[in-house]
Amino acid sequence: MSTQTLLTVKNVTKRFGGLVALNDVSFEIKEKEIVGIIGPNGAGKTTLFNVITGFYHPDAGRIIFNGVDITKFRPDQICSLGLTRTFQLVKPFKDLTVFENILIGALLKRSKAAAVEKAEKVLKDLDLEKMRNIPVKNIPIAERKIVEAARALATEPKMLLLDEVAAGLNPTETVKILETLKKVREQGVTLCLVEHVMRFIMGISERILVLDRGVKIAEGPPSEIAANESVIQAYLGVKYA
Numbered sequence: 001m002s003t004q005t006l007l008t009v010k011n012v013t014k015r016f017g018g019l020v021a022l023n024d025v026s027f028e029i030k031e032k033e034i035v036g037i038i039g040p041n042g043a044g045k046t047t048l049f050n051v052i053t054g055f056y057h058p059d060a061g062r063i064i065f066n067g068v069d070i071t072k073f074r075p076d077q078i079c080s081l082g083l084t085r086t087f088q089l090v091k092p093f094k095d096l097t098v099f100e101n102i103l104i105g106a107l108l109k110r111s112k113a114a115a116v117e118k119a120e121k122v123l124k125d126l127d128l129e130k131m132r133n134i135p136v137k138n139i140p141i142a143e144r145k146i147v148e149a150a151r152a153l154a155t156e157p158k159m160l161l162l163d164e165v166a167a168g169l170n171p172t173e174t175v176k177i178l179e180t181l182k183k184v185r186e187q188g189v190t191l192c193l194v195e196h197v198m199r200f201i202m203g204i205s206e207r208i209l210v211l212d213r214g215v216k217i218a219e220g221p222p223s224e225i226a227a228n229e230s231v232i233q234a235y236l237g238v239k240y241a
């Protein structure tokens with residue numbers, strides 16, 4: 001594994017009125033790492049993704065991606081630098097086909113002809129060829145999530161942030177997403193996942209960060225996190241034990 005730092009989140013605080021959604025959060029993600037972020041509902045996980053990808057700006061702290069201070073950048077500028085995210089509530093273009101959705105991602109950095117080529121490759125890599133011409137509104141939610149990941153992947157990210165990609169999926173569908181993410185990983189993309197499905201995130205992550213009420217309360221390999229007293233109290237309970 002490379003030891004190059006790709007993302008640095010430094011003392012980030014985000015408030016909504018009187019609510020401190022993120023409280024002095026700091027961590028780093030290295031190139032090619034798979035990092036999971038867990039924590040109870042309302043812990044600040046989605047806010048963290050929103051702040052990293054420029055949908056919100058932090059009240060304090062800095063975010064550095066691939067050597068560039070992106071703290072005040074817009075989402076499209078951040079995406080152009082190679083940092084892309086998916087949404088907790090999937091947002092595909094429902095009337096467009098699977099292929100067209102992927103093409104939209106590919107068009108971010110490429111001319112039309114090159115984008116078509118890139119979209120074809122992603123379609124094939126993620127095993128979506130059979131669904132190519134189906135409007136996204138007509139495919140099941142699990143596949144929509146894969147299309148969402150495919151669209152993100154077509155932007156050629158260095159790093160992909162995935163918000164609850166396994167939520168609401170059955171075990172078979174979860175396995176499918178897992179395989180998809182492994183393929184994404186093999187292409188050299190660094191992954192950061194927010195997830196509620198413990199088996200899923202513990203299985204795929206090399207390192208886990210735990211947020212509780214806006215504070216990072218723990219960070220470490222999955223085995224360590226699963227045995228961490230304060231994590232068990234805040235979140236895991238007896239569920240994962």
Ligand SMILES: Nc1ncnc2c1ncn2[C@@H]1O[C@H](COP(=O)(O)OP(=O)(O)O)[C@@H](O)[C@H]1O
Nearest residue numbers: 016019021039040041042043044045046047048
């Ligand atoms: N746009 C917003 N305006 C006001 N409060 C928000 C906004 N977004 C999130 N929050 C609040 O910030 C806290 C963290 O939310 P969120 O990041 O969505 O948590 P998680 O994704 O961990 O469940 C919650 O209390 C939530 O209600």
Ligand SMILES: [Mg+2]
Nearest residue numbers: 045046047088
């Ligand atoms: Mg969330």
